[in-house]
Amino acid sequence: xxxxxxxxxxxxxxxxxxxxxxxxxxxxxxxxxxxxxxxxxxxxxxxxxxxxxxxxxxxxxxxxxxxxxxxxxxxxxxxxxxxxxxxxxxxxxxxxxxxxxxxxxxxxxxxxxxxxxxxxxxxxxxxxxxxxxxxxxxxxxxxxxxxxxxxxxxxxxxxxxxxxxxxxxxxxxxxxxxxxxxxxxxxxxxxxxxxxxxxxxxxxxxxxxxxxxxxxxxxxxxxxxxxxxxxxxxxxxxxxxxxxxxxxxxxxxxxxxxxxxxxxxxxxxxxxxxxxxxxxxxxxxxxxxxxxxxxxxxxxxxxxxxxxxxxxxxxxxxxxxxxxxxxxxxxxxxxxxxxxxxxxxxxxxxxxxxxxxxxxxxxxxxxxxxxxxxxxxxxxxxxxxxxxxxxxxxxxxxxxxxxxxxxxxxxxxxxxxxxxxxxxxxxxxxxxxxxxxxxxxxxxxxxxxxxxxxxxxxxxxxxxxxxxxxxxxxxxxxxxxxxxxxxxxxxxxxxxxxxxxxxxxxxxxxxxxxxxxxxxxxxxxxxxxxxxxxxxxxxxxxxxxxxxxxxxxxxxxxxxxxxxxxxxxxxxxxxxxxxxxxxxxxxxxxxxxxxxxxxxxxxxxxxxxxxxxxxxxxxxxxxxxxxxxxxxxxxxxxxxxxxx
Numbered sequence: 001x002x003x004x005x006x007x008x009x010x011x012x013x014x015x016x017x018x019x020x021x022x023x024x025x026x027x028x029x030x031x032x033x034x035x036x037x038x039x040x041x042x043x044x045x046x047x048x049x050x051x052x053x054x055x056x057x058x059x060x061x062x063x064x065x066x067x068x069x070x071x072x073x074x075x076x077x078x079x080x081x082x083x084x085x086x087x088x089x090x091x092x093x094x095x096x097x098x099x100x101x102x103x104x105x106x107x108x109x110x111x112x113x114x115x116x117x118x119x120x121x122x123x124x125x126x127x128x129x130x131x132x133x134x135x136x137x138x139x140x141x142x143x144x145x146x147x148x149x150x151x152x153x154x155x156x157x158x159x160x161x162x163x164x165x166x167x168x169x170x171x172x173x174x175x176x177x178x179x180x181x182x183x184x185x186x187x188x189x190x191x192x193x194x195x196x197x198x199x200x201x202x203x204x205x206x207x208x209x210x211x212x213x214x215x216x217x218x219x220x221x222x223x224x225x226x227x228x229x230x231x232x233x234x235x236x237x238x239x240x241x242x243x244x245x246x247x248x249x250x251x252x253x254x255x256x257x258x259x260x261x262x263x264x265x266x267x268x269x270x271x272x273x274x275x276x277x278x279x280x281x282x283x284x285x286x287x288x289x290x291x292x293x294x295x296x297x298x299x300x301x302x303x304x305x306x307x308x309x310x311x312x313x314x315x316x317x318x319x320x321x322x323x324x325x326x327x328x329x330x331x332x333x334x335x336x337x338x339x340x341x342x343x344x345x346x347x348x349x350x351x352x353x354x355x356x357x358x359x360x361x362x363x364x365x366x367x368x369x370x371x372x373x374x375x376x377x378x379x380x381x382x383x384x385x386x387x388x389x390x391x392x393x394x395x396x397x398x399x400x401x402x403x404x405x406x407x408x409x410x411x412x413x414x415x416x417x418x419x420x421x422x423x424x425x426x427x428x429x430x431x432x433x434x435x436x437x438x439x440x441x442x443x444x445x446x447x448x449x450x451x452x453x454x455x456x457x458x459x460x461x462x463x464x465x466x467x468x469x470x471x472x473x474x475x476x477x478x479x480x481x482x483x484x485x486x487x488x489x490x491x492x493x494x495x496x497x498x499x500x501x502x503x504x505x506x507x508x509x510x511x512x513x514x515x516x517x518x519x520x521x522x523x524x525x526x527x528x529x530x531x532x533x534x535x536x537x538x539x540x541x542x543x544x545x546x547x548x549x550x551x552x553x554x555x556x557x558x559x560x561x562x563x564x565x566x567x568x569x570x571x572x573x574x575x576x577x578x579x580x581x582x583x584x585x586x587x588x589x590x591x592x593x594x595x596x597x598x599x600x601x602x603x604x605x606x607x608x609x610x611x612x613x614x615x616x617x618x619x620x621x622x623x624x625x626x627x628x629x630x631x632x633x634x635x636x637x638x639x640x641x642x643x644x
Contacts, residue, residue, distance in 0.1 A: 089116035094200035128180035208235035213319035222475035249295035345437035355426030363461030397429035483525035487607035487620035494634035521574025530566035530609035
């Protein structure tokens with residue numbers, strides 16, 4: 001050991017380092033002289049390269065590539081065969097029932113067995129149950145989650161384990177409900193986890209809920225009618241979170257229902273329906289269509305999610321009613337009425353068509369038309385008319401007006417064609433009446449006004465073949481009246497809620513401050529999203545002064561628009577109660593070019609809103625306001641134009 005240490009000191013010590021450096025710097029002398037290339041001894045004796053070496057090289061490469069492909073495919077096949085068998089260590093089944101009644105409590109059994117030679121660990125079972133499934137655990141029922149997961153102890157080779165859960169499935173009769181079971185596990189000799197899966201189908205054999213309609217076989221066209229739906233539970237346990245949904249045929253106009261629906265006019269929330277419990281929904285409405293047409297009404301009972309809007313049907317029932325073929329037909333049309341909407345201040349032109357639908361001639365036919373006003377769904381009666389001007393009523397086709405009953409009558413005495421109507425023969429009669437430009441509102445109750453046309457046809461001379469047949473027919477139509485929107489705008493200086501400032505009359509080079517006053521009125525129907533707007537010219541400045549305090553009046557400097565957000569406007573605003581008033585101030589500095597002229601202060605003033613009753617958009621417009629102070633009682637015409 002001492003000799004080794006001494007050697008290290010000699011090599012790596014100060015003296016040794018110097019000797020080592022001298023050895024490195026010592027030149028190496030090679031044979032052949034300085035700078036000669038040193039060639040390996042074997043170069044001169046290497047065998048000559050064969051002529052076909054390129055061919056052999058290619059063949060070698062091909063052989064190596066083919067071997068690599070074969071090795072890869074072999075490895076892939078091995079992995080497939082090996083891993084493909086993974087998941088077969090455990091066998092899983094659901095040996096349960098294949099049919100069940102909706103809402104019935106039954107057991108879902110899941111069985112799994114270790115068929116491998118090693119134990120499996122980290123065992124986890126997941127059940128995927130149909131939406132709306134109710135599970136019962138420890139005497140409590142809850143809605144099952146989308147995935148129900150349970151963990152289990154290790155499974156020894158050959159060991160069988162079972163899991164059971166009581167559940168209630170729901171769905172439409174005949175529907176297939178799928179139950180999926182997935183088992184995750186890890187063989188003890190591997191690190192990876194594998195899975196086994198099975199799917200079990202259960203068919204809903206029946207639903208212990210019944211729906212039944214009580215509806216007339218035929219419904220007179222245009223006549224209000226009632227339909228009744230009954231729902232009953234025949235189950236042994238309560239049904240929870242139930243709802244009823246109705247679908248109406250084309251041509252049906254919903255009027256009312258008892259009880260009232262919770263969503264629109266189609267969905268009722270029932271809640272819990274106990275065994276043998278019965279509920280009733282009564283719906284009223286009017287049905288129109290061609291005579292003889294079948295009109296289906298569909299009822300469904302199930303569950304409805306308000307958040308997702310998802311509907312799940314348990315049971316459905318359909319009833320069909322037919323538009324009656326009346327012996328004597330009468331129907332009414334209103335000209336120039338868009339979708340049954342009446343515009344105040346216009347003429348209403350009614351046409352009544354009639355026809356004999358029997359195979360026999362009938363005599364002495366009488367037609368009556370009653371034109372009535374409705375307010376809030378109730379007949380106005382004998383009061384002063386709200387919208388109709390009966391002094392302007394004119395008939396055609398020989399009709400006469402009975403002022404006492406407010407009925408227009410066509411009879412055999414004044415209409416020759418009605419003395420005898422042959423089979424399939426018919427004709428037309430009519431009348432016109434004007435509407436007021438502004439309804440005569442007297443109280444807050446005078447709202448949601450409509451015009452109803454009731455028509456009757458009858459025959460005094462029925463042939464013996466029609467003895468016992470009721471030839472009288474009655475039908476009604478209702479037309480909503482659009483609300484009247486009033487909008488006034490004034491430019492002021494010496495009067496109003498905000499007084500002007502500066503020069504009056506306006507002077508060249510001097511600032512004058514004016515007030516723009518808005519006033520909004522609304523008649524018979526509520527308005528929503530009401531807003532007033534105005535555009536300021538480039539030479540007019542916004543003074544940021546508004547009235548009343550807190551009013552929602554804003555100015556957009558980029559667009560030059562002044563906006564008053566009113567929101568909801570009740571029926572009768574400014575008619576049976578106070579009008580809505582708002583004001584703001586603007587200023588102007590006249591130039592030499594304005595001398596002797598009035599200056600425009602605001603353009604394109606308009607008030608708009610949506611009629612809640614009719615669904616129409618209403619607008620009133622005013623072209624412009626200027627320094628022409630026509631509405632300012634304290635200013636004269638000499639104050640209007642610009643002076644020097």
